[in-house]
Amino acid sequence: MLRLRAVAPYAVALLASGLLFLVFRVSPVQASAVVAEGAAGDRFAVARTLLKTTPLLLCGLGMVVAWRAGVYNIGGEGQLLAGAVLGAIVFQAGGAFAGAATPWLFVLIGGLGGALWASIAGWLQAYRGVPAVISTILLNFVILQLLLWLVNGPLQDPSLGVPLSRRLPDVAMLPRLDRQSDLHAGVLIGFLAAPALWLVLYRTFWGLDVRFAGANPEAARANRRPVRWIQLGSMALSGFLCGTAGGVEYAGSLGQIGSGLSQNWGFLAIPVALLGGLDPLGVVVSALVFGGLYAGSDNLMRFTPAGSALVTAFQAVALLAFVATRAELRRREGSAT
Amino acid sequence: MPAGLSVRSLRKRFGQLLALDGVSVDFAPGEVHAVVGENGAGKSTLVSHLAGFLLPDEGEILWDGSPLPSGDPLACRRLGISMVHQHFTLVDALTVLENVALASGLGGTVDRRVFEAKIGELLRRYGWELDVHARVDSLSVGQKQKLEILKALWRDGKVLILDEPTATLSDGEVDELFRLLRDLAARGMTVILIAHKLREVLAVADRITVLRSGRLVRTVARSEADEQALSRWMVGEVPPMEVAQIPPRAEPRIVIRDLRVKDDDGRLRVQGVSLEVRPGEIVGITGVDGNGQLELAEAVVGIRRPEAGEVLIDGISVGRHTEEIGYVPQDRHRHGLALSMTISENVLVGLRGRRRFFRGPILLVGRFHSHVQGLVERFGIACRGPNQIVRDLSGGNQQKVVLARALEPFPRVLVAVDPTRGLDVRATMAVHNALLSAARGGAAVLLISGSREEVAALAHRASRISLGRLEPWETPAREDLVLC
Numbered sequence: 032m033l034r035l036r037a038v039a040p041y042a043v044a045l046l047a048s049g050l051l052f053l054v055f056r057v058s059p060v061q062a063s064a065v066v067a068e069g070a071a072g073d074r075f076a077v078a079r080t081l082l083k084t085t086p087l088l089l090c091g092l093g094m095v096v097a098w099r100a101g102v103y104n105i106g107g108e109g110q111l112l113a114g115a116v117l118g119a120i121v122f123q124a125g126g127a128f129a130g131a132a133t134p135w136l137f138v139l140i141g142g143l144g145g146a147l148w149a150s151i152a153g154w155l156q157a158y159r160g161v162p163a164v165i166s167t168i169l170l171n172f173v174i175l176q177l178l179l180w181l182v183n184g185p186l187q188d189p190s191l192g193v194p195l196s197r198r199l200p201d202v203a204m205l206p207r208l209d210r211q212s213d214l215h216a217g218v219l220i221g222f223l224a225a226p227a228l229w230l231v232l233y234r235t236f237w238g239l240d241v242r243f244a245g246a247n248p249e250a251a252r253a254n255r256r257p258v259r260w261i262q263l264g265s266m267a268l269s270g271f272l273c274g275t276a277g278g279v280e281y282a283g284s285l286g287q288i289g290s291g292l293s294q295n296w297g298f299l300a301i302p303v304a305l306l307g308g309l310d311p312l313g314v315v316v317s318a319l320v321f322g323g324l325y326a327g328s329d330n331l332m333r334f335t336p337a338g339s340a341l342v343t344a345f346q347a348v349a350l351l352a353f354v355a356t357r358a359e360l361r362r363r364e365g366s367a368t
Numbered sequence: 369m370p371a372g373l374s375v376r377s378l379r380k381r382f383g384q385l386l387a388l389d390g391v392s393v394d395f396a397p398g399e400v401h402a403v404v405g406e407n408g409a410g411k412s413t414l415v416s417h418l419a420g421f422l423l424p425d426e427g428e429i430l431w432d433g434s435p436l437p438s439g440d441p442l443a444c445r446r447l448g449i450s451m452v453h454q455h456f457t458l459v460d461a462l463t464v465l466e467n468v469a470l471a472s473g474l475g476g477t478v479d480r481r482v483f484e485a486k487i488g489e490l491l492r493r494y495g496w497e498l499d500v501h502a503r504v505d506s507l508s509v510g511q512k513q514k515l516e517i518l519k520a521l522w523r524d525g526k527v528l529i530l531d532e533p534t535a536t537l538s539d540g541e542v543d544e545l546f547r548l549l550r551d552l553a554a555r556g557m558t559v560i561l562i563a564h565k566l567r568e569v570l571a572v573a574d575r576i577t578v579l580r581s582g583r584l585v586r587t588v589a590r591s592e593a594d595e596q597a598l599s600r601w602m603v604g605e606v607p608p609m610e611v612a613q614i615p616p617r618a619e620p621r622i623v624i625r626d627l628r629v630k631d632d633d634g635r636l637r638v639q640g641v642s643l644e645v646r647p648g649e650i651v652g653i654t655g656v657d658g659n660g661q662l663e664l665a666e667a668v669v670g671i672r673r674p675e676a677g678e679v680l681i682d683g684i685s686v687g688r689h690t691e692e693i694g695y696v697p698q699d700r701h702r703h704g705l706a707l708s709m710t711i712s713e714n715v716l717v718g719l720r721g722r723r724r725f726f727r728g729p730i731l732l733v734g735r736f737h738s739h740v741q742g743l744v745e746r747f748g749i750a751c752r753g754p755n756q757i758v759r760d761l762s763g764g765n766q767q768k769v770v771l772a773r774a775l776e777p778f779p780r781v782l783v784a785v786d787p788t789r790g791l792d793v794r795a796t797m798a799v800h801n802a803l804l805s806a807a808r809g810g811a812a813v814l815l816i817s818g819s820r821e822e823v824a825a826l827a828h829r830a831s832r833i834s835l836g837r838l839e840p841w842e843t844p845a846r847e848d849l850v851l852c
Contacts (some may be wrong), residue, residue: 099434148566204434230730234730234731234733235729235730235731236716236722236726236729236731237729238732239713239716239717241719242706242709242713243706243709243713245709246706246707246708246709247702247705247706248703249703250702250703250706251704251706251717252671253669253671253695253697253703253704254695254717254718255665255669255670255691255695256716256717360379365370
């Protein structure tokens, strides 16, 4: 039953997107082959998939920890940006440092930036009763405008006529894992973070606190648990994970920030987290699926008339299928007394 | 064929569990018919069939001699069969009028004045007091129940089914409800109710059906039954109640001085309470719900900051002691448990001295699992194991999880609010024995309960709470009490 529950939504989504392909007069079989080729056809495809999976995975894990605590963080995008922006500010202020630890320091700085940004929303919900759903949306706008101002002003590389910050020197970039592709060591972080978060959520008392406060905050309080503190802490960790994604993008792939920094990974992380069943290990699977689809859809755009719009449609269909399938399975298991 | 509802050889299975095993009962017009039995005896399953919520596996249900449209609650409602559930199905943010309109099933547009006049007429006919423009969240529990019954009567009701209607009512409200049910029966309705308290059953019912483990034990007229006989039919043998012993004189462990506490809306609900509880002593507070019990309990366990006054545990302010206090909150669903989580997780979250189950920050799963396994056995929690989701347990077993957490390891202070609300005879006995053994073990026990019988039977001293103040209360003689 558990297996079926995990697989069924993907299967339904696949069927539905097959129909979608037919509408656009593309053979579903051929389209699937094109997507699969682009996602895993060769080492470059695999590298692309892993690079796209990483921010989805880290932000998805961030969503898991906040949502499990009952704090509905939808500001993963803003926290990712905050992480990259703080890295760029530190670089501008302090320059490049020597040593192999430098790029990892930028990843850490990214995490701290995200944690700080998310803590604003966490504090507002825990101590002032402002729902995180509202505050995180607004904070997304704030950080985006802050980013645009920074790259058009104080952080802009004077030698460039475009809104981009100074480029990190190669020694400050995350090491490559592969000579030919762009695959960098940052992709390891997400795959290490997932089991670590699982351990925290299911094997530590703080993790129990988080899940219990999310399941029934009133009961957590009656059991003398510091619910507000738990909410704030889970939001800080959530922001830390999203900010880490920003740090990895900055010190791994981009090397500089600009007006195009926002790629919506933080928003896409929400369906990724939900499809993963708000479980850290489930999120690994759904992030890989989404990452592969994004990588594969580049091919789809080239070879079919449907383009990447199909991927967007696929996400929506997959999410609906997931929610609907899970609700149906629950209804059938239904409570009969 | 008899008029009214008849059940013939009804059989219903849920997975492994045979919930009803060949039950036959007749429910006649003009009678109040009580269905009694322990948790899990099949009471709710039986009445859910009558209201069309379940399809029988075998057997039949007849309505005035023809088959009932089983499995179709709307069709049953159209026939005049309505059910009032234990947990209210009301919209808090809407008024009484709007809730009735919502349930009336009227489509299209509704003329508010005509509707209002019709409700007014209905209320007058039964002589009820209910402000139709009041929002539901401003109503008392008793008034909400009236509203539920009003919804059921709207469509010319012929059969009214109530699932444990008295579980959350005060004694006064219970009396009023029973007058109302008698009145409805006198007008020719069939009133079917599930109840736990046998004294109440004998006060209101014309006939009583006793179920045990899904089987019909017997259906008897009220004159043929008394409490001893009913509980014997329900559970077999009932073990005798232990009597509380007077504790030795000692320094008070809980000292409450001139305590004033506000509720979430800023209203002063506890208005100057002073109290002492010594180790080994059970001090009772009884009274009608909503007189400051919740706020008092929360201040004593340290989760609600008092406006004035203080709570001392062994001479130290309660804020530093919260982890050493066992707490059985009034509403186990709202305040006690996370229903979507396991027994283990619900125990661990409030466990005192939990450090021994951790190495550094990591939970020692095996060691903790066997600890909870031990609790399950000691407290007799009927479950598949420590990893079962709490929602799937019966009410009595859920309460045992709350108790196991509060009592193990032994607390120095135990605060219990309505610890047996909604429990059957056997589970009530288990809870009472647990409270007594906590006191014998040296805990200072504060028992806050709406049940006067419970307080009188267990407490060494007791008072009554009214509008946030304690009043002296004359404990009734023990011989006059019936507990269940």
